[in-house]
Amino acid sequence: MQRTVSEQLYAEAKQYFPGGVSSPVRAFKSVKGVPLFIKKGDGCHVWDEDDNEFIDFCCSWGPLILGHNNAKIREAICDTVAHGTSFGTPTRWENKLGETILANNKYIDKVRFVSSGTEAVMSAIRLARGYTKKDKIVKFEGCYHGHVDSLLVKAGSGLVTFGVSTSAGIPQGFVQETLVLPLNDLEATEKMFKEQGDEIAAAIIEPVPANNGLLLQDKSYLEGLRQLCTQYNILLIFDEVISGFRVGFEGAAGYYDIQPDIVTYGKIIGGGMPVGAYGASGTIMGSVAPDGPVYQAGTLSGNPVAMTAGYTAAIQLLEPNFYEDMEAKTQAFVAKLQEHCDAKGYPVRISTIGSIFWIAFSKDRIQRADQIDPASMDYFKTLHADLLDRGIYLGPSGYEVGFVSAAHTPEVLDHAANVICECMDRIVW
Numbered sequence: 001m002q003r004t005v006s007e008q009l010y011a012e013a014k015q016y017f018p019g020g021v022s023s024p025v026r027a028f029k030s031v032k033g034v035p036l037f038i039k040k041g042d043g044c045h046v047w048d049e050d051d052n053e054f055i056d057f058c059c060s061w062g063p064l065i066l067g068h069n070n071a072k073i074r075e076a077i078c079d080t081v082a083h084g085t086s087f088g089t090p091t092r093w094e095n096k097l098g099e100t101i102l103a104n105n106k107y108i109d110k111v112r113f114v115s116s117g118t119e120a121v122m123s124a125i126r127l128a129r130g131y132t133k134k135d136k137i138v139k140f141e142g143c144y145h146g147h148v149d150s151l152l153v154k155a156g157s158g159l160v161t162f163g164v165s166t167s168a169g170i171p172q173g174f175v176q177e178t179l180v181l182p183l184n185d186l187e188a189t190e191k192m193f194k195e196q197g198d199e200i201a202a203a204i205i206e207p208v209p210a211n212n213g214l215l216l217q218d219k220s221y222l223e224g225l226r227q228l229c230t231q232y233n234i235l236l237i238f239d240e241v242i243s244g245f246r247v248g249f250e251g252a253a254g255y256y257d258i259q260p261d262i263v264t265y266g267k268i269i270g271g272g273m274p275v276g277a278y279g280a281s282g283t284i285m286g287s288v289a290p291d292g293p294v295y296q297a298g299t300l301s302g303n304p305v306a307m308t309a310g311y312t313a314a315i316q317l318l319e320p321n322f323y324e325d326m327e328a329k330t331q332a333f334v335a336k337l338q339e340h341c342d343a344k345g346y347p348v349r350i351s352t353i354g355s356i357f358w359i360a361f362s363k364d365r366i367q368r369a370d371q372i373d374p375a376s377m378d379y380f381k382t383l384h385a386d387l388l389d390r391g392i393y394l395g396p397s398g399y400e401v402g403f404v405s406a407a408h409t410p411e412v413l414d415h416a417a418n419v420i421c422e423c424m425d426r427i428v429w
């Protein structure tokens with residue numbers, strides 16, 4: 001397979017952008033070869049600049065639940081764009097998306113639109129602090145919440161409960177406001193809440209942790225966390241940037257039927273355009289400016305083109321059985337892969353929820369970040385390169401999950417499963 005055009009474009013891009021990219025994982029540092037420069041997407045396929053065709057399981061990192069170039073979204077965008085792209089005023093398109101979301105989500109009463117998942121999380125954290133008048137935030141090791149300063153923090157070593165930053169440029173003072181807990185450990189959570197609950201504004205979690213493998217939690221754990229937050233007067237923030245509109249229209253809150261205090265959205269909510277949002281009860285959202293004292297704003301927030309795209313996506317997601325069908329075909333795909341690996345005795349476990357899947361090179365059920373063996377990523381590198389040559393595009397890191405879209409037909413999935421099984425057979429175990 002030729003990749004000469006991508007190679008040329010990447011060499012050029014490195015002169016313009018750090019690492020040649022606008023977002024780090026795209027640089028293919030965790031896999032072999034150079035990033036593919038994609039020029040076109042349609043349905044479940046993408047085409048690179050060398051005219052190679054791929055079945056895409058990255059789906060722009062999650063937003064494209066309806067596949068590439070969804071005709072309804074494209075047409076709605078074109079209609080809106082014909083009247084201009086931004087006014088900096090309220091528009092009826094915001095109302096439409098807001099109404100559609102709120103009428104079909106019993107966990108939030110009001111919502112504020114922003115332009116990315118990071119911005120949604122950053123704003124939710126400020127809201128939690130402003131509302132509770134407390135400063136500390138608890139996060140969970142293995143959860144990603146965008147590149148928010150205070151959340152680029154991982155657990156410190158030993159008995160230190162405050163974290164250490166995972167990026168340069170973050171003041172120690174910010175890091176000290178963030179406490180880090182392991183996932184799936186209510187005992188450690190209760191201990192921390194008991195000791196420091198008076199200072200903790202919020203605990204933020206990906207209820208479906210899907211940015212560091214797929215670290216599926218038990219419902220009982222999430223319920224326990226909910227209960228502890230209530231008991232210690234700590235707001236529970238569900239970061240649903242990846243799970244929102246993915247595991248169901250109401251995201252993980254609906255999937256597990258757990259009421260968070262604040263929810264953040266991103267990715268799917270914009271129908272492929274840059275949109276994020278945060279929502280909560282009317283009381284909590286009453287703290288947001290201009291109604292309340294927590295300031296948050298955005299020049300392009302609620303952008304009409306993006307709102308149209310989000311709305312046109314949302315109404316398609318609300319069609320009967322949309323999520324049931326997505327889950328059923330994803331499960332069939334995963335079952336086929338798992339059966340093959342089991343029959344051959346490969347140390348592979350594929351976890352799945354809704355239309356998300358993750359291939360782990362381990363036989364164990366993995367629920368915490370520290371259970372992932374970094375050495376197992378070598379298997380992923382081999383698989384990734386081999387799959388690219390065979391026309392299948394997985395996100396370029398073994399820590400990234402795969403996404404099935406509405407455009408992946410059972411036939412395409414069956415073909416992809418066969419190819420993946422063949423590539424598994426070529427791995428030297």
Ligand SMILES: *Cc1c(COP(=O)(O)O)cnc(C)c1O
Nearest residue numbers: 116117118144145146241242266
């Ligand atoms: C992708 C993601 C973010 C960051 O969203 P961006 O739009 O990339 O800023 C935050 N939280 C979670 C759970 C995510 O998956």
